[in-house]
Amino acid sequence: MLFAWHLPVPPYVRYHAEHLEIRLLVQGDDELPQQVMLRCEPDNEEWLLTMQPEKQGSFTCYQADLTLLAGEAVRRYCFKFLWNDRQQWFGPLGFSVVPPAQVEQFAIEIPTHSPEWVADQVFYQIFPDRFSASGQDHTIKNDSYYHYAVQRKVIRKEWDEPLTEENASSTFYGGDLDGIVERLPYLQGIGVTALYLNPIFTAPSNHKYDTEDYYQVDPYLGGNDALVRLREETQKLGMRLILDGVFNHTGDTHPWFDRYQQRTEGAFYDPASPHRLRFTFTADGRVLDWKGNSTLPKLDFSSQAVVDSVYQADDSVLRHWLREPYQIDGWRLDVVHMLGEGGTARGNLHHLAGMYRAVKNENPQAYVFGEHFGDARRWLQAGVEDGAMNYMGFALPVRSFLAGVDVAYQPIHLDAQQCAEWMNGYRAGLSHTQQLDMFNQLDSHDTARFLTLLADKPQRMRMALVWLFTWIGVPCLYYGDEIGLDGGNDPFCRKPFPWDESRWDGDLLALTQRMTTLRHQSSALRRGGCMVVHARADTLVFVRQYEDEILLIALQREGEGLCVLPHSPIIPAGSWEKANGEGKLVREADYIELALPPESATVWRWAAA
Structure with a gap:
């Protein structure tokens, strides 16, 4: 052979x-x-x-x-x-x-337009209303305003009150940007170096994907001044900051649309509105929206006004927040594959290329990545993104292998070989730089918590965390994953962070800290190549290598695992120091033998003899 x-x-x-x-x-x-x-x-x-x-x-x-x-x-x-x-x-x-x-x-x-710093980060995703509340005067209260989309005033709950499905989008817990500032020492302590915030611009819902003003941070999150404070404090700690850009659609309370006639010149009621062409109306006056959500009218990028407002004009939204005093480090682009002309995705790549150029003209080292639940390689190969939320290349295969459910939460069974073929096949279509810049997560604000998906196999959460920090790509923790926060689909994946440490999974947090430390210390994990060296039944083993630094990662899903790996350029003779886990490694003259306990993840680092 x-x-x-x-x-x-x-x-x-x-x-x-x-x-x-x-x-x-x-x-x-x-x-x-x-x-x-x-x-x-x-x-x-x-x-x-x-x-x-x-x-x-x-x-x-x-x-x-x-x-x-x-x-x-x-x-x-x-x-x-x-x-x-x-x-x-x-x-x-x-x-x-x-x-x-x-x-x-x-x-x-070579050359690359990708920012040099991304691959070195550990990201942390924060849903601002649910992470930490500073309790300052700007905090939202019961009945602070009327939420037209659900036809009621907003609700303010106490931090430890249970989350319910009723009135989900209009229920607030009072988290804000100053609350994040207060928790930066905690984040730094667990090894986080970069923040990705869900939308923070003025909007009536708690999730704020229904933008009302692209140039104002929501006053109940602390306003623009609070973003300046957050930016200044993250910069002092050397932390990066990414904001969420929602440009496929606005909210129906945006002045351009103004469904509820709170202002003048809104497009919804006035066919002669100067903003009418920013949206797509059918002959019977119906506006095209995002996936049947009437409160989220789609922006029409055949309108020069939309193009100028979003990315082309000097004062466009994308450019504005990259400048002082905010100086954000990049953008996550929401449902970016759906953006386009005439209420469709027509012209999508053309406009994304314009958005990418606008960002890079402001800051060549800004990070631009898109949300794609499906295959993102078309966009990456077209060079209109640095990376993408890696659902297809990481989150979904890991979920399928460890939790036994697919993207639709329907049952699926993959053995290790099938899982490896999925992950390897997907990344084969990406350059090495793109693989390093893919945004890897186990879960997010749009999915059930990974711990909840595991049901009666919570020990596999430890396997998943090790996998997250050792697979090729930049890892991102969704707030609370590190302490065992659970929750089903939206809204239950958006629970308030429990700051009472007695409710934390201390072992999981300690594992997170070990893995972030290992990643920060390892060029192979941050910059190295990735190769699967064994994938059979319940056992998956892969190598990360950069120069003479080699790490061996072994995952065992069920039962005892035993595998023999002959010596090779990536499994050289020499000593192997265990960095994490309970697996055992025996060195023989021509090979190494791994003995792996059930539901385990073990990491070894090679050292020359």
């Missing part, structure tokens, strides 16, 4: 001013190929470069140079093996008898 190893990181790739030095390691009992060629497309036309072999112990190293003087920024390549009577190809998904598709080859971005 023939084996080959390559990752798009050092030591397999070396960067030089005018070329990349590409190395492939090969070993096998079968006859080695007469020739190995590096296939690339520097100017959208196939080049085949003969690779030079060099014996290195029991392996043969093949090397060739890939030019940087031609071609697009995303450099895609794979390997062609030639014998006298046959050929094989090798790419991210392994060997095949036919060439891998262009978008399923190894890919390196």
